[in-house]
Amino acid sequence: MKGLNFFAQIGPELYIFAFVVLIVASALVYYFRERIIDALGITAAKKTILEQEIEQRLVQIRQLARQQMFKDAAVLMWQTMTLASEGFLGVGRAPNESARQLGVKLMNRGDLDPGAINAIIVAFEKARYGQTPLTNQEFKDGLSGLHQFLQMATSLGEISIAE
Structure with missing residues (x-):
């Protein structure tokens, strides 16, 4: 009873x-939440819509490769590269611009590996326009180039691109 009398x-x-x-x-706390999170060293696990889309595409590319559908996988690699270049770098493809022209535009930036970009473009062009089918090695080279490109484009490596 004494405890209740105290509150009364x-x-x-x-x-x-x-x-x-x-x-x-x-x-x-709400206003300073980002500073508090940074001070505590807690990393935000939220991913942007673009990062989620790229991760989904990487899964699709691997599934297509397992099914030996290298042509479709190479086209999806190219589309993923253009999505990342537009989303992360602000470099989009003009309506009448070829794959090679976009690649040169990306290479001219100077901060991206030309070999990685070229590997993606070679795989895409051979899959799309080539007389012979894309080989497993050509596909692997293109996929490796895509992984390198994504790491450079994000510059933080936030996308999970483990092979």
Whole structure:
């Protein structure tokens, strides 16, 4: 009974004050949440829609490769590269621009590996326009180039691109 009497003796002013302090503290934590997370060293696990889309495409590429559908996989590699170049680098493909022209435009930036870009383009061009089917090795070279390109394009390596 004595414990209940203690709470009965507290006036409504204290409850109102405690409520206001709680609201202000909540607002401050919400406002400074990013700084608090950085200070605690907690990394945000949220991924952007673009990163999620690229991860899904990488899974599809691997599935197509397992089914020996290298042509479709190479086209999807090319589409993934153009999506990443537009989303991460701001370099899009003009309507009448060829794959090779976009590749040269990306290579001219100077901060991307020309070999990686060229491997993707070679695989795409052979799959799309070649007289002979894309070989397993040509596909692997293109996929390796895509992985390198994505690492460079994101510059943080946030996308899970383990082989």
